[in-house]
Amino acid sequence: MKIVVLAGGISTERTVSLVSGTGVCQALRRKGHQAILVDMFMGLENPPADLNTLFDAPDGLCPDVKIEVQAPDLDVVRRSRPDQSPSRIGPHVLDICRLADIVFLGLHGQDGEDGRIQATLDLLGVPYTGAGYLGSAIAMDKIAAKEMMDANGIPNPKWQKLTYTEEEIPQLAETLPMPCVVKAPTGGSSLGVYLPKDRAELADALRQVRSFCHEVLVEQRIYGRELTDAVLGERYLPPVETFPSVENFDYEAKYQAGGAKEICPAELTEEQAKAVGEMALRVHKALGLAVYSRTDMIMDENGQLWCLEANSLPGMTPTSFVPKEAAAVGISYDDLCEEIVRQSLKIKRR
Known part of the structure; x- marks a missing residue:
């Protein structure tokens, strides 16, 4: 199967996205697919006349990238693109996506999780992974998401x-x-x-x-245990509990070594773990998400769960939350990536 892993983009989560995309691309190649990674913003510089030959690239076009301590300087990224077009989609990106059997969305943040690229691919008739444009847009906008949670009786902070x-x-x-x-x-x-x-x-x-x-x-602000739980298909996975090492868990703390301790599965009673999973499923359905998602929540001192937000395209580095949760039920990283592709291909987008 020919798969384009679309990552990078032009958001503050650019480098996180590239690391996720590289991991996914390599995993799908290990499963025997012709997967390549394409940076949505940078696009393809000096591509071959026949774009199909790119799917034979031995390295999957994967860059050597790591998550830096600081968020990327997007002005520097913009200036580094040879094509200085105002377009947020780089040269030949949509051309190569049209040749793929499916596009694996490894994008995070603006243009990736907000439904814009999903709508673009819908108009082109190109299959892609995860939620559609509407669910993505609602989940990305925390205000719209909270309005939907309120309408569906899902507890969330005032x-x-x-x-x-x-x-x-x-x-x-x-x-x-x-x-x-x-x-x-x-x-x-x-x-x-x-x-x-x-x-x-x-x-x-x-x-x-x-x-x-x-x-x-x-x-x-609600104080308590910081929990997150993923949905895969129609089921929830074991939850993770995060213990930040610093009070202000900002971008730097989130991605530096030792910034947080993560326990998977979280040390919860069977009843508590079920409540966390059921909330993740409720949020997934209420926001109109598909295939997989991850919901962050707080459990207060009285055991009450409060939903904070949902991620329609959660991080997919090999050490991210969703792969950790999948591993806890015996699903390897490579199998997880392929399962997301398999379930996404079943969705009728239009």
Whole structure:
């Protein structure tokens, strides 16, 4: 089977995406598929006349990349593309996607999880993995996702959507309920997320978050056990519990060695593990997701579960949460990647 693994893109999760995509591409090649990795933003420079020959590349076109401590400088990435077109899709990307039997979406963040590339591939009639354009868009927008969760009776922290001017920040900082979390609604990899400890930090967070977005999500902060659980097909996998090593679990802490300890399966009672899994399934269905997803939640001191957000294209590096959860039930990384392809091919998109 000819498979294009589409990764990279032009979001703050660019390098995470490239590492995920490389892992997936190599896994699918080990399963005997003609898989190649294509960077959606960079595209193909000086491609051969017959693009089909790219599927025979011995290295799968996989780059040598690792997740850096700091988020990528997207201005530098833009300037490095030989094609200086304003398009967010690089040269010949859609041409090679048309030749594939399926496109494995290894993208994260904007343009990958927000439904835009899914809609583009739908219009081209190209099969792809995971959720469709609508479910992807809802899950990516934390405000839209919370509205859907509220409508479906899924417990989530109290929240409000704000738009404000610089002049209104002092008053907001004095009147918003504390403790709270300030978020960019479409952020990822813990970027644009602030956990103010006092009202002075809240004012600073309200200023900083506006560099990411116009509408701001302010959410009740709930303390407890940090859990995440994946859905694969029609079932949930064993949950993971995360123990951050630092109080402010930002991008740097998230991707540096020792930034967090992860236990899979989480040390929960059978009843608790079932409740976590059932919530992940409820969120998956409520948001209209497909094939696989991962839902993050908090279990408070009373055992109450609160949904934080859902990931329609969760990380797929060999050490990411979903592969860890799959391994806990005997599904190897290579088999997981192939299973995602197999289930995605069954979906009728239009």
